[in-house]
Amino acid sequence: MGTIPNQSVICKCLDLLPLSDEAFPLFNHRRRLTLVKAVKLLVEAQLNQRADLDEISQALRANRELQQAVGLKSISPSQVVRTLDNLPLEVLQRVWLLLTQQVAQMYPExxxxxxxxxxxxxxxxxxxxxxxxxxxxxxxxxxxxxxxxxxxxxxxxxxxxxxxxxxxxxxxxxxxxxxxxxxxxxxxxxxxxxxxxxxxxxxxxxxxxxxxxxxxxxxxxxxxxxxxxxxxxxxxxxxxxxxxxxxxxxxxxxxxxxxxxxxxxxxxxxxxxxxxxxxxxxxxxxxxxxxxxxxxxKWMKQHVSLIHLYSSREKAVWNQIFLALIGYALVLLLRNETDAAQSPWSFLKLLRCYMCQAWNRFLQELQRKPEKFSKGRQKKGKTGRPQTKPKKYKTVKKYANQ
Missing domain, CATH: 3.90.350.10 (Transposase Inhibitor Protein From Tn5; Chain A, domain 1)
Structure with missing residues (x-):
C-alpha cells in the first residue's frame, strides 16, 4: 500500500485499485478520461456521496489532492457520463472480485x-x-x-x-x-x-x-x-x-x-x-x-449513494452498482490496514473528513484517545415530599422582538 508519509488519504485509498492503463490501450485511445482515471474518479464520487455529475466535475476542479489521485485536473459532466456508460463491465467485476478476495483473506475464520x-x-x-x-x-x-x-x-x-x-x-x-x-x-x-x-x-x-x-x-x-x-x-x-x-x-x-x-x-x-x-x-x-x-x-444506499444513479442507461446502471461495491471493499481494506476499532460507517465518516489530508494525520486521528471523561451533570435528589399530582402549566404569551 506504500509508505509515503505525506501521501493524501484519497491517494492511499485509490491506489488500492488493481488497475493499470497499460492494460487497456484500445479503450484509452484518444481519451482524456482513461479507464483507470474514470474508475478512480467515480469510486471517489461513491465514497463521498457526490449528488450528480456536475458535483463530480466541480469537486475535481476544486480539489488538488483529488486531481493528484486521479491524474486529471478537470473533466466535463458530459464526458463523465459517456465514460460511465462505456466502461467495460467485466473489468469492474474483476476489480471488485480481486478486492473481495483480499477482504476474504483478512477473515480466514x-x-x-x-x-x-x-x-x-x-x-x-x-x-x-x-x-x-x-x-x-x-x-x-x-x-x-x-x-x-x-x-x-x-x-x-x-x-x-x-x-x-x-x-x-x-x-x-x-x-x-x-x-x-x-x-x-x-x-x-x-x-x-x-x-x-x-x-x-x-x-x-x-x-x-x-x-x-x-x-x-x-x-x-x-x-x-x-x-x-x-x-x-x-x-x-x-x-x-x-x-x-x-x-x-x-x-x-x-x-x-x-x-x-x-x-x-x-x-x-x-x-x-x-x-x-x-x-x-x-x-x-x-x-x-x-x-x-x-x-x-441500507448501508450501501445511504452511505455509498447507490440509490442515486448518475445515469439511467442500462450499462451505466450496471457499472455504478459495481463501482459502489468496489468503494465498500476499499473501506474494509483500509479499515483492516489501520487496525481501526470503529465500525465501517464510523470509519467512512472519518475517512471523508480527512480525505484530502495527509495519511499520517488520518492515522493519528484514528488512534486519538478521548481527552476528557465527563460523567455528565449529576442529578441531585429533591428535598421535601414527592409530587404526586402532575404539574400544571399556564399559557405562555411572548412576542418576538420587532
Whole structure:
C-alpha cells in the first residue's frame, strides 16, 4: 500500500485499485478520461456521496489532492457520463472480485460463534424513471433493477458480499437462487422470496444446508414433534413433509425440519431447514442474522449513494452498482490496514473528513484517545415530599422582538 508519509488519504485509498492503463490501450485511445482515471474518479464520487455529475466535475476542479489521485485536473459532466456508460463491465467485476478476495483473506475464520459459517441470500431493488428506464420495464408504473447477492458474515461487526447477480425487476429471487446457494461448508439463510419447494429438494440432494422462512399459511404435514421449552421464543420443532408437483404433474414430497418461534416484539416466524445438528434456539438465531443483509443494503444506499444513479442507461446502471461495491471493499481494506476499532460507517465518516489530508494525520486521528471523561451533570435528589399530582402549566404569551 506504500509508505509515503505525506501521501493524501484519497491517494492511499485509490491506489488500492488493481488497475493499470497499460492494460487497456484500445479503450484509452484518444481519451482524456482513461479507464483507470474514470474508475478512480467515480469510486471517489461513491465514497463521498457526490449528488450528480456536475458535483463530480466541480469537486475535481476544486480539489488538488483529488486531481493528484486521479491524474486529471478537470473533466466535463458530459464526458463523465459517456465514460460511465462505456466502461467495460467485466473489468469492474474483476476489480471488485480481486478486492473481495483480499477482504476474504483478512477473515480466514469466518462465521458466528456456535453457529458456523452463515451466507445470507437476498436482493434489493433500485427504481428507474418512467421514460429513461423503459429498458428495465416491469409493470405500468414500475421500472427498475435488482441486485441479488450473497453476503458473508466475517465477524460480529463485518459483512461483505462474495457473489452478485444484477437483473431487472422482472426476475424473481428464486430464479437466481441456484447460482447463489453453492457452498457446502456454510448455512444459507433465505427470506420468503425463495419459498420454492423444488429448490429445497435440489439443495437437499446436493448436500447444501439452508434455513428459509415460509409463510404462515404454508402447508406442512407434521411427522414428528420434538419437545420444546414451555415458554417462548421457540414454539415448535418438528419433522415435516412439504410437497409440490413437478414438471410431469407428479406429487413430490420432501422431508425437512420446521421451527416456529417468536422474536422480542412478539412476531411469529416459521422457518424450514435441512440443518439437523443445531438446536431449535440456534436455528432461530441463525435466521435472526438475516437482518444483517437488510442493514447492508441500507448501508450501501445511504452511505455509498447507490440509490442515486448518475445515469439511467442500462450499462451505466450496471457499472455504478459495481463501482459502489468496489468503494465498500476499499473501506474494509483500509479499515483492516489501520487496525481501526470503529465500525465501517464510523470509519467512512472519518475517512471523508480527512480525505484530502495527509495519511499520517488520518492515522493519528484514528488512534486519538478521548481527552476528557465527563460523567455528565449529576442529578441531585429533591428535598421535601414527592409530587404526586402532575404539574400544571399556564399559557405562555411572548412576542418576538420587532
Amino acid at each position: 469466518q462465521g458466528v460463534t456456535g453457529l458456523g459459517k452463515l451466507h445470507l441470500i437476498d436482493s434489493t431493488s433500485l427504481s428507474l424513471p418512467e421514460l429513461a428506464g423503459k429498458w428495465a420495464y416491469c409493470s405500468k408504473h414500475s421500472n427498475g433493477v435488482k441486485v441479488h447477492l450473497k453476503l458473508v458474515i466475517a465477524d460480529s461487526d463485518t459483512v461483505y458480499p462474495t457473489q452478485v447477480i444484477c437483473s431487472t425487476l422482472g426476475v424473481a429471487d428464486s430464479e437466481v437462487a441456484l447460482d447463489l446457494v453453492v457452498d457446502k461448508d456454510a448455512i444459507h439463510v433465505l427470506d420468503r422470496g425463495y419459498r420454492v419447494y423444488r429448490l429445497y429438494e435440489t439443495w437437499l440432494e446436493q448436500g447444501l444446508r439452508f434455513v428459509a422462512r415460509i409463510q404462515q399459511n404454508s402447508r406442512t404435514l407434521v411427522l414428528h414433534e420434538r419437545e420444546v421449552a414451555p415458554h417462548p421464543p421457540v414454539l415448535r420443532d418438528a419433522d415435516v413433509l412439504v410437497s409440490y408437483k413437478n414438471a410431469e404433474k407428479q406429487l413430490v414430497e420432501v422431508q425437512l425440519r420446521l421451527v416456529e418461534y417468536t422474536d422480542e416484539k412478539g412476531r411469529q416466524y416459521r422457518v424450514i431447514t435441512n440443518v439437523w445438528d443445531k438446536t431449535a434456539e440456534q436455528i432461530s438465531e441463525i435466521y435472526h442474522h438475516r437482518w444483517l443483509i437488510e442493514i447492508f443494503f
